[in-house]
Amino acid sequence: NAGVTQTPKFQVLKTGQSMTLQCAQDMNHEYMSWYRQDPGMGLRLIHYSVGAGITDQGEVPNGYNVSRSTTEDFPLRLLSAAPSQTSVYFCASSYSTLLVGDNSPLHFGNGTRLTVT
Amino acid sequence: AQSVTQLGSHVSVSEGALVLLRCNYSSSVPPYLFWYVQYPNQGLQLLLKYTSAATLVKGINGFEAEFKKSETSFHLTKPSAHMRDAAEYFCAVSDKGVTGGGNKLTFGTGTQLKVEL
Numbered sequence: 273n274a275g276v277t278q279t280p281k282f283q284v285l286k287t288g289q290s291m292t293l294q295c296a297q298d299m300n301h302e303y304m305s306w307y308r309q310d311p312g313m314g315l316r317l318i319h320y321s322v323g324a325g326i327t328d329q330g331e332v333p334n335g336y337n338v339s340r341s342t343t344e345d346f347p348l349r350l351l352s353a354a355p356s357q358t359s360v361y362f363c364a365s366s367y368s369t370l371l372v373g374d375n376s377p378l379h380f381g382n383g384t385r386l387t388v389t
Numbered sequence: 390a391q392s393v394t395q396l397g398s399h400v401s402v403s404e405g406a407l408v409l410l411r412c413n414y415s416s417s418v419p420p421y422l423f424w425y426v427q428y429p430n431q432g433l434q435l436l437l438k439y440t441s442a443a444t445l446v447k448g449i450n451g452f453e454a455e456f457k458k459s460e461t462s463f464h465l466t467k468p469s470a471h472m473r474d475a476a477e478y479f480c481a482v483s484d485k486g487v488t489g490g491g492n493k494l495t496f497g498t499g500t501q502l503k504v505e506l
Contacts, residue, residue, distance in 0.1 A: 314479060317495075320492070364433075368492060377435040378435070382431055383430075383431075
């Protein structure tokens with residue numbers, strides 16, 4: 273099983289450039305989310321989706337867009353990169369608690385390390 | 390909003406010694422609580438979770454955690470540390486009680502565990 277796959281693993285951008293971080297899961301999970309990890313701050317939720325066609329903002333959504341056209345994919349877009357977006361980005365997925373009635377643990381990808389200069 | 394506090398950003402123990410990583414939560418109702426581990430250059434893996442079934446929760450790799458409502462704590466322990474336990478550990482809490490919020494995790498800032506010979 274591939275689980276949660278993130279691409280690319282590393283990326284360097286110049287300020288103002290745009291890019292899309294890809295995330296795909298093959299576990300038929302309804303719930304998908306994006307976190308960013310910064311030293312001393314843990315992981316902070318950027319955006320999440322409870323199913324195809326449904327997205328919502330997390331704790332730190334500014335500067336990021338998402339869409340969910342299929343169950344499997346949940347790309348994260350940076351429209352105009354800024355140095356403050358230098359971080360490690362993690363995609364995570366799980367079954368929806370609305371359906372399974374209990375908290376379903378998150379499955380994480382291996383991350384994308386992004387540097388904005 | 391739910392939150393967790395991890396005391397000590399760095400913990401160092403000798404191989405074979407007790408591991409104790411501290412986590413306190415802030416919640417108006419008993420939440421779902423989790424411990425995740427992150428090895429270098431990898432995503433997060435679930436160690437264990439508390440969902441109110443039992444206050445002492447056993448996880449993988451010999452770790453366990455005890456939910457103490459009176460102390461609002463969920464500390465992670467392991468009787469005997471091994472070199473392979475060196476990693477970063479994150480405590481997390483979910484938005485239990487919020488519609489669709491059961492999947493959303495709020496993470497602590499992490500504790501880096503160092504195991505010395």
